[in-house]
Amino acid sequence: MPAPRTLLDKIWDDHVVCTPPGELPLLYIDRHLVHEVTSPQAFEGLRIAGRRVRRPEATFATPDHNVPTTDRRLPIADPVSKQQIDTLRANCREFGVKLYDLGDADQGIVHVIGPELGITQPGMTIVCGDSHTATHGALGALAFGIGTSEVEHVLATQTLRQGKPKSFEIRVTGRLPAGVTAKDLVLHIIGRLSTEGGTGYVLEYTGECIRALGMAERMTVCNMSIEAGARAGMIAPDATTFDYLRGRDFAPRDFERAVAVWEKLPSDPGAAYDRVEIFSAADVVPQVTWGTNPAQVVGVDARVPDPGSFTDVNDKSSAARALDYMGLAGGMPIVEIPLDRVFIGSCTNSRIEDLRAAAAVVRGYRVAPSVRAMVVPGSGRVKREAEAEGLDRVFTAAGFEWREAGCSMCLGMNPDTLAPGERCASTSNRNFEGRQGKGGRTHLVSPAMAAAAAVSGHFVDIRSWEYR
Amino acid sequence: MEPFTTHSGLVAALDRANVDTDQIIPKQFLKRIERTGFGQFLFFDWRFLPDGSPDPAFELNQPAVQGATILLARRNFGCGSSREHAPWALADYGFRAVIAPTFADIFFNNCFQNGMLPIRLTEAEVDELFKRAAGPGYRLHIDLREGTLHDDAGFTASFTVDPFRRQCLLEGLDDIGLSLRHTDAIAVWEAAHGLPAVGG
Ligand code: SF4
Numbered sequence: 001m002p003a004p005r006t007l008l009d010k011i012w013d014d015h016v017v018c019t020p021p022g023e024l025p026l027l028y029i030d031r032h033l034v035h036e037v038t039s040p041q042a043f044e045g046l047r048i049a050g051r052r053v054r055r056p057e058a059t060f061a062t063p064d065h066n067v068p069t070t071d072r073r074l075p076i077a078d079p080v081s082k083q084q085i086d087t088l089r090a091n092c093r094e095f096g097v098k099l100y101d102l103g104d105a106d107q108g109i110v111h112v113i114g115p116e117l118g119i120t121q122p123g124m125t126i127v128c129g130d131s132h133t134a135t136h137g138a139l140g141a142l143a144f145g146i147g148t149s150e151v152e153h154v155l156a157t158q159t160l161r162q163g164k165p166k167s168f169e170i171r172v173t174g175r176l177p178a179g180v181t182a183k184d185l186v187l188h189i190i191g192r193l194s195t196e197g198g199t200g201y202v203l204e205y206t207g208e209c210i211r212a213l214g215m216a217e218r219m220t221v222c223n224m225s226i227e228a229g230a231r232a233g234m235i236a237p238d239a240t241t242f243d244y245l246r247g248r249d250f251a252p253r254d255f256e257r258a259v260a261v262w263e264k265l266p267s268d269p270g271a272a273y274d275r276v277e278i279f280s281a282a283d284v285v286p287q288v289t290w291g292t293n294p295a296q297v298v299g300v301d302a303r304v305p306d307p308g309s310f311t312d313v314n315d316k317s318s319a320a321r322a323l324d325y326m327g328l329a330g331g332m333p334i335v336e337i338p339l340d341r342v343f344i345g346s347c348t349n350s351r352i353e354d355l356r357a358a359a360a361v362v363r364g365y366r367v368a369p370s371v372r373a374m375v376v377p378g379s380g381r382v383k384r385e386a387e388a389e390g391l392d393r394v395f396t397a398a399g400f401e402w403r404e405a406g407c408s409m410c411l412g413m414n415p416d417t418l419a420p421g422e423r424c425a426s427t428s429n430r431n432f433e434g435r436q437g438k439g440g441r442t443h444l445v446s447p448a449m450a451a452a453a454a455v456s457g458h459f460v461d462i463r464s465w466e467y468r
Numbered sequence: 469m470e471p472f473t474t475h476s477g478l479v480a481a482l483d484r485a486n487v488d489t490d491q492i493i494p495k496q497f498l499k500r501i502e503r504t505g506f507g508q509f510l511f512f513d514w515r516f517l518p519d520g521s522p523d524p525a526f527e528l529n530q531p532a533v534q535g536a537t538i539l540l541a542r543r544n545f546g547c548g549s550s551r552e553h554a555p556w557a558l559a560d561y562g563f564r565a566v567i568a569p570t571f572a573d574i575f576f577n578n579c580f581q582n583g584m585l586p587i588r589l590t591e592a593e594v595d596e597l598f599k600r601a602a603g604p605g606y607r608l609h610i611d612l613r614e615g616t617l618h619d620d621a622g623f624t625a626s627f628t629v630d631p632f633r634r635q636c637l638l639e640g641l642d643d644i645g646l647s648l649r650h651t652d653a654i655a656v657w658e659a660a661h662g663l664p665a666v667g668g
Pocket residue numbers: 064065109110111130132346347348406407410411428429
């Protein structure tokens with residue numbers, strides 16, 4: 001009998017093209033997603049070497065990082081952003097790559113539109129010049145971020161040079177308590193693993209809690225795998241996955257036959273992982289980051305930690321540096337931290353489910369006078385769906401700005417940035433120094449927690465929120 | 469790609485853990501469409517004061533480390549985004565090697581694509597190097613063929629690199645060119661998985 005294999009083993013084995021002696025394996029890549037920031041130099045490399053794109057039909061492009069989230073009919077004000085977007089257009093035209101351009105109804109953040117259009121499917125290998133490619137693993141794919149030279153390699157060969165990563169099972173038992181979301185779960189996990197606990201591994205999330213999550217929640221969890229150092233996170237496909245994919249634009253035509261293949265993907269009973277950690281969903285409370293990396297996180301009911309409380313010297317100095325940058329003092333209750341800005345968006349939390357959760361909190365309330373709050377849907381589709389449900393009016397009636405799809409203030413490459421010293425509750429994935437604008441201070445939270453913070457002007461425990 | 473065989477150079481010490489790619493090259497400099505010219509923006513937010521002048525407190529602005537070609541850092545160097553602009557900026561600034569106890573995966577891979585050597589040493593070895601690099605004009609000599617490095621005062625350490633990556637660096641090989649030698653195997657895989665022939 002063949003040895004039991006994990007989901008990772010199965011996808012890996014199926015995609016190794018060859019392992020030439022003395023070389024790393026060549027791994028076949030099924031889908032390649034491209035955006036404007038990490039691709040220009042790759043296309044330029046192809047041009048210089050006189051190479052073509054091996055399988056243009058396996059590559060999909062969209063501008064998302066630089067795009068303005070205000071009126072799309074206006075020209076892009078920043079000439080350098082405009083040049084990057086124009087370059088993507090020209091490259092897609094020249095090399096025959098499908099582009100969801102700015103004016104396209106389906107444009108959006110690359111990690112939102114991939115699953116939404118059914119480009120992302122179970123069992124596939126998927127890469128993108130972007131570290132949050134891990135998102136696509138939520139559908140049972142092996143998906144990871146690559147650098148620009150590797151983007152060029154995939155364009156030219158439809159393969160990558162890769163050593164096989166190790167496998168790491170993150171088993172989550174039980175169910176998430178009321179008010180606690182997938183975002184809180186993944187922040188809780190990162191807090192325990194540290195920002196490098198997953199380095200060298202592919203995380204596979206398993207267990208009752210994960211099985212009970214919807215697709216949007218699974219994407220939130222897998223999205224942030226990179227913040228624990230893991231290049232990929234994955235969740236075995238099941239009925240939730242198949243129901244999500246059925247009827248999507250690029251879903252297989254013979255869908256039931258595809259499902260029969262996908263059903264064989266989950267790890268075999270007894271398959272061995274290189275490492276296993278078990279978490280209990282009941283232990284998770286709503287999370288708020290206090291520092292400048294996503295592992296510097298505590299429950300909303302806790303206090304900002306004192307740097308002296310860390311035993312490791314690196315952790316101690318990182319914490320002291322972080323508190324200095326964040327303008328916080330150890331011992332301060334999280335719920336007393338006042339806010340200037342609130343950002344609901346990013347590939348972590350900009351799907352329709354996220355917007356529904358935030359709107360439910362906001363309904364019947366007004367944004368605090370001291371706060372400027374914005375909602376940026378993840379894609380054109382999410383935006384249309386939200387508007388059809390009237391969510392945009394819930395937000396705007398409360399004083400939120402309602403914007404066009406893109407990465408926006410997740411990294412502030414477009415005009416949506418924090419001013420120095422401004423403090424923001426953000427549903428994005430990175431609270432690095434300067435990430436949302438030089439000197440800006442970011443606290444990562446769930447959409448519901450961000451919405452409640454916008455109304456209150458400071459963090460509040462969503463578990464005691466009075467919904468109107 | 470410039471081959472890397474042996475290298476001797478001045479060491480700059482950056483005593484920080486979890487240095488992320490947003491710090492190595494902040495996002496406002498990702499809009500260029502070339503691979504070159506990023507060195508001037510390396511560690512921009514740390515290197516320069518709001519008025520644009522160099523921050524005298526920042527490690528790389530110390531007169532003693534001007535011209536450094538080897539960067540010494542703490543664990544999890546290069547975490548965060550996949551931007552290859554990070555190694556481009558380090559290389560363009562003049563670095564040929566980075567030494568740390570651990571690196572983030574994507575950054576680690578990206579280095580090799582750009583003729584730059586990331587070297588993993590133990591925490592204890594890195595601690596020792598930080599002590600030694602506190603003195604002025606501290607230099608290291610790296611030999612990739614042997615997988616060793618040493619200074620002029622008795623410190624030696626060895627490191628390992630994936631044999632394929634090592635060979636590519638030693639010979640300055642173009643990865644894509646190497647992979648294109650296996651086009652037949654790629655076509656066989658595609659046919660076995662029901663994909664139409666390329667260009668057919
Ligand atoms: S939303 Fe943020 S994390 Fe996601 S792809 Fe855009 S910039 Fe990257």
